[in-house]
Amino acid sequence: MQNWLNTIHWDSNDNGLVPAITQDYKTGHVLMMAWINREALCLTAAEQRVTYWSRSRGKLWRKGEQSGYMQILREMRIDCDADVVIFQVEQIGDIACHTGRYSCFYRVLENNTWKTVEPVLKDPNTIYSTGT
Template structure:
């Protein structure tokens, strides 16, 4: 059995983090299957997610862990964690307290799509924001 076959048939979690120590994570609504967001995890974020049941990610731009909803209150309660065949991508099935996962205020980070017949024009698929990010993410100066 090749190394690839071993990981593909294994019943052990052995995530294959990239050279930067991260792994992509697709997050979907546990009830509807709607894709809510894509983020990254490092080993610590994955371990915390498993231990707490709260979706915890690694911000590559800020270089730190963040629990989804820690500022907004729109926490993602993990219902199931899946791993793809090569164990180089994760899938979280979550329930979202408050119903929003996007920091822009929409339910999903995928609130736009390419307009049919266009090579560059986007159209909105969500007509209303769940929350006003200006109010939720107030920063003191």
């Protein structure tokens, strides 16, 4: 039985989703934020491989299914309000962002301008055209 799923306060206005923040388990660096539903969270716990809900595609999204840069779950936590999940993961290949960067949070606000501070590690056209 999976009563632990009932602890989470799923957003009833958005198809039962909650935000999931993903961190590198070694460094604590925030890699990305995405949405999850009950099924995605259940699969993540069962498989120890992170699965999200793609709002744009309207379906489950196993991280790395196209790129090969999957996330292995090391620990899962919920916040005090039980409406946000944090995944601490081992990021396979050191690329979490669809832009080919280590993290989706690669821009910093400086002098009222977003400045890119992390390099592209691999051209995203190469990542998604070859599937690796």
